[in-house]
Amino acid sequence: MESSFEGLERQRAKRRRVARMKKFIVTTVLVFMLLTISVMSFLLFEVFSLQRQLDSLAKQVYVTTDVENESEMVDDSILDDVYQVDNVDNIAEEGDIPMVYLTFDDGPSSNTDEILDILDDYNVKATFFVCGKDLELYGEQYKRIVDEGHTIGMHSYSHNFGEIYASEDAFAQDYNKIHNLILETTGVDTKYYRFPGGSSNKVSTTSMSTFINYLNNQGVVYYDWNVASGDATSSAFTTEQLIDNVMKDVVKYKTSVVLLHDASNKNATVEALPGLIESLQEQGAMILPITDETTVIQHVNVVQ
Numbered sequence: 001m002e003s004s005f006e007g008l009e010r011q012r013a014k015r016r017r018v019a020r021m022k023k024f025i026v027t028t029v030l031v032f033m034l035l036t037i038s039v040m041s042f043l044l045f046e047v048f049s050l051q052r053q054l055d056s057l058a059k060q061v062y063v064t065t066d067v068e069n070e071s072e073m074v075d076d077s078i079l080d081d082v083y084q085v086d087n088v089d090n091i092a093e094e095g096d097i098p099m100v101y102l103t104f105d106d107g108p109s110s111n112t113d114e115i116l117d118i119l120d121d122y123n124v125k126a127t128f129f130v131c132g133k134d135l136e137l138y139g140e141q142y143k144r145i146v147d148e149g150h151t152i153g154m155h156s157y158s159h160n161f162g163e164i165y166a167s168e169d170a171f172a173q174d175y176n177k178i179h180n181l182i183l184e185t186t187g188v189d190t191k192y193y194r195f196p197g198g199s200s201n202k203v204s205t206t207s208m209s210t211f212i213n214y215l216n217n218q219g220v221v222y223y224d225w226n227v228a229s230g231d232a233t234s235s236a237f238t239t240e241q242l243i244d245n246v247m248k249d250v251v252k253y254k255t256s257v258v259l260l261h262d263a264s265n266k267n268a269t270v271e272a273l274p275g276l277i278e279s280l281q282e283q284g285a286m287i288l289p290i291t292d293e294t295t296v297i298q299h300v301n302v303v304q
């Protein structure tokens with residue numbers, strides 16, 4: 001017969017087993033939870049650090065490929081205000097012949113020859129604000145622009161906002177590079193400049209007046225634009241839309257400086273150009289290259 005002592009011992013042993021098992025289960029669950037938390041923390045950390053890397057990469061891409069995205073940095077509604085306030089003299093009146101200056105930024109590129117061919121077909125002269133490109137590839141295009149009677153102007157050598165707008169020195173260095181490149185390839189001592197992003201760009205952390213003063217000291221005039229074709233935006237306009245964008249604004253002004261691009265990825269601009277020239281000519285517009293007589297179109301005149 002089992003003594004009550006033995007029964008008690010068995011019960012205690014059983015309780016101990018249950019307690020061990022509980023401890024084992026609790027430990028297992030705790031270890032599992034800790035592992036899960038560690039893995040989650042690690043993954044969260046990775047996500048954040050990847051996000052940071054992505055952000056900094058995106059910034060670099062924004063700075064170096066602004067050739068494609070230039071007008072995204074320019075708020076059109078602000079520009080319109082500037083014109084209405086600053087350029088009242090430039091508002092078209094009944095009977096005015098629209099003076100239209102087609103300007104091509106960011107070239108030369110693989111599209112420049114075709115644009116020059118089209119301009120030649122219509123016997124139209126334009127203005128090219130060029131950047132610094134490989135002379136082995138595009139040396140001929142700089143020459144062609146000048147030889148065929150177009151105006152050549154500067155649009156910075158590097159077109160890298162972060163570089164050229166870093167300081168007056170950096171701007172001056174870049175200015176000298178593009179000025180000398182044009183002088184050496186074409187013989188033209190150009191006095192026209194277009195700021196990458198325009199003088200109203202919101203990218204430069206240095207006041208644009210620093211660079212405007214610099215250009216003034218060189219005797220150089222900068223030209224912005226008052227009509228944008230929209231070919232710089234990321235939205236893919238059809239050729240008809242590009243033409244409409246220009247035509248709806250050209251009627252507003254006596255002098256229209258039209259922003260176009262002859263970068264290698266601007267095929268729509270090339271396709272739109274013949275139709276644009278025809279529409280302008282039907283409108284009775286005079287299409288001219290920028291000269292010293294051209295009404296100066298500037299976004300912000302910040303020089304005090």
Ligand SMILES: [Zn+2]
Pocket residue numbers: 066067070105106155159196197
């Ligand atoms: Zn540009």
